[in-house]
Amino acid sequence: MPRRALDNPLVLAVLGLLLEHPTHPYQMLTDLRSRGGAAINRGTLYDVVEALVAAGWVAPQGTERTGNRPERTVYALTDAGHDELVRRLDSQIRTPQREFTQFLGAVAHLGALGPDGAVDALTERARRLSDRIEADGDHLADVVASGVPRLHVIEAEYALGQARAELAWIGSIVDEVRAGSLTFPTRED
Amino acid sequence: MPRRALDNPLVLAVLGLLLEHPTHPYQMLTDLRSRGGAAINRGTLYDVVEALVAAGWVAPQGTERTGNRPERTVYALTDAGHDELVRRLDSQIRTPQREFTQFLGAVAHLGALGPDGAVDALTERARRLSDRIEADGDHLADVVASGVPRLHVIEAEYALGQARAELAWIGSIVDEVRAGSLTFPTRED
């Protein structure tokens, strides 16, 4: 029975999902994954839901059964859960955190690749990133055109904006390394 | 004795640190933290180092002792460790991952705050973010002016760029909500 599990990033995701409508964990998983939610572990999700129930933010709504697959317990947001969701949302938006993305961590040691290796890797990233930006942009336009309220896709807009900024930055770094204005120290500081 | 720990983000950070010079875990901790590295758990760090030793990427170099504080074991990067570092760096730069930051997760459910709550929270974030951008920008300029090679601070430049893009995005969203061009659906999809 998890207790510390309440500061897992999944907590917000699950609460947010249940705000839309009650569901069972397995459905949450497919929803979260389809929304780009990277590899979420099933076991972890069940643990989180259990912790949420213990915290009183979520309550079992009843059970369903299709055929005789395992029984599915449907959970719904409680009032306390709704309050908690709003509280977390508000505080996470208000206070910018320094987030440590993988790329940031890798860039910190770019020197280890040497100028050629760095240009090479960055160029490939730029290519892939720009493909993705185009694909995501198109997809976003389609979705909005199909009548989905824009509010429901702004996180995708945000992500797209960040990706565009990253692409621009990569471009400028590659140019500078090529032009020799960003030099790679040979050995030691 | 950890075995799966080798895909922890700390691995790259530790390997990168040891590329600069051998040290003991406690020092790594202070270094990582001072470089903005958010709350890193001490116990976890020791576990990771142990796993790195088991993997042969890092080797104890000897022990030091100041006063009679606990003995400090100094670790250094092995050749295999250096290779592994380069491999990881290269692959993490080449392949852009969809990273799930807290803010992204929160923005996804912005609707739950209602138009006023959203504007309020976003405005405060924008203010804090812009303060930080200014402070970080100044700091960066100072550091570079003091002769530190730019390559050693590009991750800070990158982070600054992302922060600026975020700030611009927040500004546009706030404007649109105020202007009424981004509407908040009242109930349900």
Added chain:
DNA sequence: TTCGCAATAGTCGATTTCGACTGATAGATT
């Protein structure tokens, strides 16, 4: 000078997270 407090290092049991396993059903293939 003595007390308290912050910093120094590290250990280890408790908690959380993971992912392999189970076992059933619907649809496709031969």
Added chain:
DNA sequence: AATCTATCAGTCGAAATCGACTATTGCGAA
């Protein structure tokens, strides 16, 4: 009709992560 595969749902022991605890030193205040 028999078999194969993908999807559905969830459980549980093993592995990773955490954070409370220990013990020493050095500094500033009382």
